[in-house]
Amino acid sequence: MRTLYAALGIAAISALVLSGCSGQGDEYSGSEGESVTVGLVLEPTDLDIRRTSGAALDQVLIDNVYQGLVSRTPSGDIVDTIAASHSISDDGLTYTFDINDGVTFHNGDDLTVDDVVWSLTQVKDDAELRDHELLSAVTKITATDDDTVTLTLSEPDSNLLWNLSGRAGLVLDESADNDLSTTANGTGPFTLEEWKQGDSITLARNDDYWGDAAKVGEVVFVYIGDTTAGVNAALAGDLDVLTAVDPNLQTQFEGTDFTVHEGKTTDKYTLAFNNQREPLDDVRVREALQLAVDHAAVIDAIGGAGVEMGGPIPPLDPGYEDLTSLRPYNPKKAKSLLADAGVDDLSLTLTVPNIYGTTVANVLVSAYKQIGVTLTVDSVEFSTWLNDVYTNHDYDLSFVDHLEPRDFGNWANPDYYFGYDNTDVQKLYTESVRATDPETANEKLAEAARIVAEDHAADWLYNALTLTAIHEGISGFPTDSPNARLDLSSLSVTT
Amino acid sequence: MTTTVPIVRQRGWARTFIRNPAGVFGLVTTVALVSCALLSIVWTPYDPVHTDVLSKWHPPSSAHLLGTDNIGRDIFSVLLAGSRVTLQVAVGSALVAAVVGVVFAALGSLTARWFREIIAVLIDILIAFPTLLIAMMLASALGGSIMVVIVAVGISFGVNVGRVSRPEIRRVSRSEFVTAGIAAGLGPVRNLTRHTLPNVAPVFIVQLSWCMAVAVLAETGLSYLGYGAPVSTPSWGRVLAELQSYIGIHPLSVVWPGLAITITVLGFNLLGDGLRDATDPRLGRPEVITA
Numbered sequence: 003m004r005t006l007y008a009a010l011g012i013a014a015i016s017a018l019v020l021s022g023c024s025g026q027g028d029e030y031s032g033s034e035g036e037s038v039t040v041g042l043v044l045e046p047t048d049l050d051i052r053r054t055s056g057a058a059l060d061q062v063l064i065d066n067v068y069q070g071l072v073s074r075t076p077s078g079d080i081v082d083t084i085a086a087s088h089s090i091s092d093d094g095l096t097y098t099f100d101i102n103d104g105v106t107f108h109n110g111d112d113l114t115v116d117d118v119v120w121s122l123t124q125v126k127d128d129a130e131l132r133d134h135e136l137l138s139a140v141t142k143i144t145a146t147d148d149d150t151v152t153l154t155l156s157e158p159d160s161n162l163l164w165n166l167s168g169r170a171g172l173v174l175d176e177s178a179d180n181d182l183s184t185t186a187n188g189t190g191p192f193t194l195e196e197w198k199q200g201d202s203i204t205l206a207r208n209d210d211y212w213g214d215a216a217k218v219g220e221v222v223f224v225y226i227g228d229t230t231a232g233v234n235a236a237l238a239g240d241l242d243v244l245t246a247v248d249p250n251l252q253t254q255f256e257g258t259d260f261t262v263h264e265g266k267t268t269d270k271y272t273l274a275f276n277n278q279r280e281p282l283d284d285v286r287v288r289e290a291l292q293l294a295v296d297h298a299a300v301i302d303a304i305g306g307a308g309v310e311m312g313g314p315i316p317p318l319d320p321g322y323e324d325l326t327s328l329r330p331y332n333p334k335k336a337k338s339l340l341a342d343a344g345v346d347d348l349s350l351t352l353t354v355p356n357i358y359g360t361t362v363a364n365v366l367v368s369a370y371k372q373i374g375v376t377l378t379v380d381s382v383e384f385s386t387w388l389n390d391v392y393t394n395h396d397y398d399l400s401f402v403d404h405l406e407p408r409d410f411g412n413w414a415n416p417d418y419y420f421g422y423d424n425t426d427v428q429k430l431y432t433e434s435v436r437a438t439d440p441e442t443a444n445e446k447l448a449e450a451a452r453i454v455a456e457d458h459a460a461d462w463l464y465n466a467l468t469l470t471a472i473h474e475g476i477s478g479f480p481t482d483s484p485n486a487r488l489d490l491s492s493l494s495v496t497t
Numbered sequence: 498m499t500t501t502v503p504i505v506r507q508r509g510w511a512r513t514f515i516r517n518p519a520g521v522f523g524l525v526t527t528v529a530l531v532s533c534a535l536l537s538i539v540w541t542p543y544d545p546v547h548t549d550v551l552s553k554w555h556p557p558s559s560a561h562l563l564g565t566d567n568i569g570r571d572i573f574s575v576l577l578a579g580s581r582v583t584l585q586v587a588v589g590s591a592l593v594a595a596v597v598g599v600v601f602a603a604l605g606s607l608t609a610r611w612f613r614e615i616i617a618v619l620i621d622i623l624i625a626f627p628t629l630l631i632a633m634m635l636a637s638a639l640g641g642s643i644m645v646v647i648v649a650v651g652i653s654f655g656v657n658v659g660r661v662s663r664p665e666i667r668r669v670s671r672s673e674f675v676t677a678g679i680a681a682g683l684g685p686v687r688n689l690t691r692h693t694l695p696n697v698a699p700v701f702i703v704q705l706s707w708c709m710a711v712a713v714l715a716e717t718g719l720s721y722l723g724y725g726a727p728v729s730t731p732s733w734g735r736v737l738a739e740l741q742s743y744i745g746i747h748p749l750s751v752v753w754p755g756l757a758i759t760i761t762v763l764g765f766n767l768l769g770d771g772l773r774d775a776t777d778p779r780l781g782r783p784e785v786i787t788a
Contacts, residue, residue: 230742253743299550303568360728360739367570367729368548379728
């Protein structure tokens, strides 16, 4: 038995060594036919686009299978989709959408204005549906004629078009009765072919598509949760595209037929301070914690795939400005700020979901130790984080990725887990939402964001860049924000 | 007329042990582990939690004996400090296992027959739970910590210790000197501590050194899974877990914690073997134990 233990120890190490070495050979077999295999990380738990939360569903289904009145580009612009055009009245209270002719659902039904009205009304009326609250300013949804749908608002909402480009604006078939949890009947360039739960989702080209047909016959999304396994699968020739490549592993693609592309995201890796809890309710303490961290070193530690951000709004979102000068790396000043605040021997606990690894946590422990702050890291299951931090606000510091675009509203919500309560910010944010022209809306947002940053309400450690490894011969794969949306209508294979 | 009676001297167990190279290897690694742990309290080349991203992935050199990791920590310092956790877990588990083992063995051998039967069944049930499963159950209820590892390994291995020593205690408690003790008026507890346990001790010690090996593996395994030592505590299993994703690029960095774990586990096992060979009169009899 004792020799068995020794053997186990050796076997464990050999296994690790072997797992690292396998898959190094480049045996890429090429994309036969027109099928493209894409490696993704997070699988949706259910395909119900109306009721299941999570970006994993938007990523695969929106734009490809389901379409909305309008959609968004990876850089955040609004484009018409099912709507041929749209117009907004000067007072910002009436939105008019001209609907494209000849749009059909995958089951063969024609899309009518009634489907549009029904789809939007459902989200508006049923509080159980996802993004229901995003249509709260809308009072009336009507079909003014066979080609036109009009939305009437109680007060201007500068976010409405953006919201309609998400789930709230999707158009579904009123007369279909398919099970949304496992099937999908949309209008997009791809149909949902198969979902092998725990493994993959297959989309097939919709040959009766009303617009320009997709350029590939089939797309298979393969879910690989482990980043090392993902890289190995790509190198072994099982994948044509791998999204979310671990920055530390990207060198493994050197000298292969894969090219690693860097894309922008709205992923804000946020070290939240509990603004309600002593001594973090003191702005000097929060500033000290922010000045203690060398943000360039944090980005270097995670493999370089990030850009510094000094405030709550990332470069892809409206209202962005570079605020990094508000928190230069200055441990000396940090120490004196703590002394001013009368805080010594400070011990804090960082609650972090275990999916985020330990690299950043280790860097923070070291950085805070320099200014005399003891950081204990509590690595927890994501569900524990949701319960303790997100729901019960029971935490000192928390570290998660806030990947949602345009989520500044969290800073204007004192009940959010940040516990940040500033009436100026709340007022500015409301003014931004009510603004009828985009410039005013963005200026107000930028102003509010600056206040939040000057309050050091959190430490925005970095805005992540995302890496996508794409095999030679594959083009048209979106590399910006691929974790939020993957519009594959221009994906093509050249051999 | 005098006849010289040849004096037959039995070799002492220590002498037998010293002649066994495997046992000596086990002893040396154990002493080395203890020394490393003690040394790390007063000195490590660098602060084991200090990160310096600018000097990440330095290869082994005179400045960094085993190189640096992905965030520029000195791997040698981390391993040195990590030996404290390893030693804590090994010793702690052995102590818990000893207590659990004695209780089970005593209750299972010196009480009324019906009670002994119940204890025997209970031991069999507890043995059916793998150590890691018990540890993960405790960790998910109480949160991961070194204490959870110690208690989990201690309980699950203690049951083993109890099972193995139960017949030993029964055998010894029937011997004449114990009966003499009873005749002299010693109570059952005093008799157990005075006469029975010292005679069962060799079996115990051997079992406990194996328990240490299991504990080290369990700690590294649990830390690897994220249930063991907290993030900011240097531990061998944690280092292994943190560096394993770089194994394709910096394979050497994972070899060091792996070697430390392997040698330590091997050392505890061989120490147990050596002690058994030296103390067990029925030499060479293979023990069957399960973790």
